Amino acid sequence: MNRIGFGNDIHRLVPGRPLILGGVAIDSDLGADGHSDADALTHAITDAIFGALALGDIGSHFPNSDERWRDAESFVFLRFAVGEAKRRGFAVANVDSTISLEAPKLRPYIEQMRECLAVALEVTHDRVSVKAKTGEAVDAVGERRAVKAEAVVLLEKK
Numbered sequence: 001m002n003r004i005g006f007g008n009d010i011h012r013l014v015p016g017r018p019l020i021l022g023g024v025a026i027d028s029d030l031g032a033d034g035h036s037d038a039d040a041l042t043h044a045i046t047d048a049i050f051g052a053l054a055l056g057d058i059g060s061h062f063p064n065s066d067e068r069w070r071d072a073e074s075f076v077f078l079r080f081a082v083g084e085a086k087r088r089g090f091a092v093a094n095v096d097s098t099i100s101l102e103a104p105k106l107r108p109y110i111e112q113m114r115e116c117l118a119v120a121l122e123v124t125h126d127r128v129s130v131k132a133k134t135g136e137a138v139d140a141v142g143e144r145r146a147v148k149a150e151a152v153v154l155l156e157k158k
């Protein structure tokens with residue numbers, strides 16, 4: 001039986017932090033605040049995999065009170081979730097995701113994100129969709145106070 005999962009995430013944008021999305025460093029004057037590298041897209045996809053497996057959320061596996069995960073590369077979390085899926089006989093069928101960020105424009109980075117995520121998810125990049133939206137100058141995204149990401153993952157039984 002196939003399993004579907006949903007994940008979302010939000011991080012505050014602040015000066016003096018890197019902005020990492022889907023494992024790719026984005027050239028930006030503001031970065032994402034957080035305990036780990038604050039990669040909102042990777043967190044959303046990781047949560048979607050945990051969700052598909054009904055294994056709780058990223059915070060229950062990697063609490064932000066744990067110093068081991070300070071500035072951690074979020075692909076560690078993603079790889080762990082993929083491993084949990086594999087252990088239960090599942091493989092990723094496809095991922096669809098949307099990043100919400102007012103600036104900079106993410107189009108130049110999307111292909112690299114898809115490639116990085118595909119490697120971590122052990123799929124070809126045509127199974128990984130990354131879309132980007134702005135906040136249309138409203139809400140926390142539109143006011144450049146936050147970056148958001150949402151993701152849906154389908155797992156197929158091998």
Ligand code: MG
Pocket residue numbers: 009010011034038039040043
């Ligand atoms: Mg997060």
